[in-house]
Amino acid sequence: MTKNVSGNAKLAIQGAGKRYGDVLALHDCSLEVEANSIVSIVGPSGCGKTTLLWSMSGLHRLSEGEIQLDGKVIVKPRPEIGLVFQEANLLPWRNLMDNILFPFEIKGQKPDRAWIDHLLDRVNLTGFEKSFPNELSGGMQQRAAMVRALSLNPSVLLMDEPFGALDAFTREEMNQLVEEIWMETHTTIVFITHSIEEALFLSDKVVVLTPRPGRVLNIYDVPFDRPRTIEVMAGKEAFDLHHRIKADIYRQERRAGAAAAE
Amino acid sequence: MSEKTDLGGRVGKGLQSLSSFGSGTTRLEIAAIIATAVTVIGGLELVLRWLDVPQYILPPPSAIAIALITDFPLILPHLGHTLVVLLSGFGIGAGVGLFLAAIITQFPFAEKIIAPYVLILVTTPMLALVPLLILWFGFGYAPRIIAVALASGPMVMINSATGFRRVDSNKIALARSYGASTLQIFRKVRAPMALPMILVGLMIGAIFGLLTAVGAEMVGGGYGLGNRLTTYSSMIQMPQFFGVVLILSFLGIMIYVIFFLIGKRWASWET
Numbered sequence: 001m002t003k004n005v006s007g008n009a010k011l012a013i014q015g016a017g018k019r020y021g022d023v024l025a026l027h028d029c030s031l032e033v034e035a036n037s038i039v040s041i042v043g044p045s046g047c048g049k050t051t052l053l054w055s056m057s058g059l060h061r062l063s064e065g066e067i068q069l070d071g072k073v074i075v076k077p078r079p080e081i082g083l084v085f086q087e088a089n090l091l092p093w094r095n096l097m098d099n100i101l102f103p104f105e106i107k108g109q110k111p112d113r114a115w116i117d118h119l120l121d122r123v124n125l126t127g128f129e130k131s132f133p134n135e136l137s138g139g140m141q142q143r144a145a146m147v148r149a150l151s152l153n154p155s156v157l158l159m160d161e162p163f164g165a166l167d168a169f170t171r172e173e174m175n176q177l178v179e180e181i182w183m184e185t186h187t188t189i190v191f192i193t194h195s196i197e198e199a200l201f202l203s204d205k206v207v208v209l210t211p212r213p214g215r216v217l218n219i220y221d222v223p224f225d226r227p228r229t230i231e232v233m234a235g236k237e238a239f240d241l242h243h244r245i246k247a248d249i250y251r252q253e254r255r256a257g258a259a260a261a262e
Numbered sequence: 263m264s265e266k267t268d269l270g271g272r273v274g275k276g277l278q279s280l281s282s283f284g285s286g287t288t289r290l291e292i293a294a295i296i297a298t299a300v301t302v303i304g305g306l307e308l309v310l311r312w313l314d315v316p317q318y319i320l321p322p323p324s325a326i327a328i329a330l331i332t333d334f335p336l337i338l339p340h341l342g343h344t345l346v347v348l349l350s351g352f353g354i355g356a357g358v359g360l361f362l363a364a365i366i367t368q369f370p371f372a373e374k375i376i377a378p379y380v381l382i383l384v385t386t387p388m389l390a391l392v393p394l395l396i397l398w399f400g401f402g403y404a405p406r407i408i409a410v411a412l413a414s415g416p417m418v419m420i421n422s423a424t425g426f427r428r429v430d431s432n433k434i435a436l437a438r439s440y441g442a443s444t445l446q447i448f449r450k451v452r453a454p455m456a457l458p459m460i461l462v463g464l465m466i467g468a469i470f471g472l473l474t475a476v477g478a479e480m481v482g483g484g485y486g487l488g489n490r491l492t493t494y495s496s497m498i499q500m501p502q503f504f505g506v507v508l509i510l511s512f513l514g515i516m517i518y519v520i521f522f523l524i525g526k527r528w529a530s531w532e533t
Binding site: 054057058059076077079081083085086087089091092093102103105106107132133134 | 435
């Protein structure tokens with residue numbers, strides 16, 4: 001169980017398992033996330049990616065195993081962890097600034113206005129503080145959600161397919177934004193995605209999970225320097241990685257399909 | 263998602279006819295609206311006079327207007343009585359209904375047990391209880407206020423409960439991820455999310471309250487706009503009778519407008 005655990009892991013997932021009734025969503029899943037790195041988790045639909053991420057956030061309880069943050073087992077949501085949801089998940093009755101201040105209200109904590117203003121500027125939302133979510137585009141909403149998550153200065157940012165609902169161009173812009181923010185803050189990021197391009201562009205490591213029950217199948221290092229250019233991402237090395245990851249996922253899906261047919 | 267649009271539709275649709283007035287209306291349209299009103303009212307006046315319809319069958323609009331103006335000081339105290347009955351009954355009913363809805367939706371098990379009784383309260387016309395309430399509480403305000411509370415409370419409760427039950431698990435997860443307590447989740451997520459449905463409940467409850475107040479006054483006698491209706495019709499004072507009807511429609515429209523404006527201010531995010 002402890003085979004993957006070394007000293008400087010920010011997050012250590014050890015033998016994690018989650019059962020919903022008769023369904024085993026996750027089983028014997030072990031993974032380490034190094035501090036200040038970006039790790040993407042990819043895998044076929046229903047492989048328990050989201051379950052794993054929500055367990056890291058402390059919102060879900062695991063059925064087996066444990067997840068440690070800085071060596072301490074996560075049993076409930078922790079202030080060091082920020083979470084970005086699949087949809088922007090802004091509260092529609094609050095304007096943008098009030099949405100960003102929501103966590104501070106809950107915690108009864110004084111917001112760091114200078115930091116929030118800096119973040120808003122970073123994501124090009126200065127001037128939209130008074131706008132309501134239904135007045136903002138999908139990309140703007142998700143940028144606001146990122147500011148909300150980063151405003152508390154988390155040491156870990158968990159992102160659950162955050163850009164899945166956006167169009168391809170907006171998605172690429174968002175990926176560049178995540179990279180820029182990471183280069184400034186070096187926040188440890190765990191990123192769930194369906195898109196192999198997105199995973200390769202963003203990550204230091206890409207983790208491929210097996211279909212239900214989810215387990216770690218392979219981990220790929222992505223050695224490119226940052227900021228990553230279009231040339232590098234379109235190069236042979238990236239192409240080969242893409243191909244290998246894709247082959248992993250498809251092989252798994254075929255196997256799952258064959259198993260289901262029996 | 264579909265639930266969301268459905269709800270927005272419910273608040274929105276009923277109010278659309280009102281909201282279509284205002285900014286988007288051109289001069290020509292305003293002129294057409296006024297012209298139509300003048301034609302209808304003036305035409306009615308002419309037809310009734312031309313056909314020599316007796317006032318006790320249908321008084322012409324001018325007679326109604328004159329009666330309303332000259333007899334208004336006589337009607338005013340009765341309007342006051344009706345407003346006291348309506349506001350206190352609605353206040354009590356809405357308060358209790360809202361409170362019960364907020365509590366009950368926290369306990370799905372208890373909700374299932376209570377649901378049939380609430381349904382009976384919603385579907386039974388509370389007017390039916392007025393004779394009994396008069397027997398118990400006499401001819402004062404009490405039976406009327408109780409009847410209004412019984413009519414409006416369940417309406418407020420059933421609609422608010424629908425609002426409180428709208429659980430967007432992601433928004434609650436968001437609050438929980440910041441360590442929110444159950445009370446914080448209720449105040450900062452569930453209650454604002456329920457507000458559009460609460461407003462719908464309050465509006466329907468207030469209109470049911472008005473119906474019941476007038477009905478109870480017809481039965482209870484003595485005072486109130488409902489009592490004026492029975493008195494004027496028994497004395498065949500039809501212009502005054504229609505004057506009171508006009509006041510009642512004005513009250514109904516006011517209820518509608520008030521909740522429309524509140525909704526526009528506080529729940530416009532839904533539409």
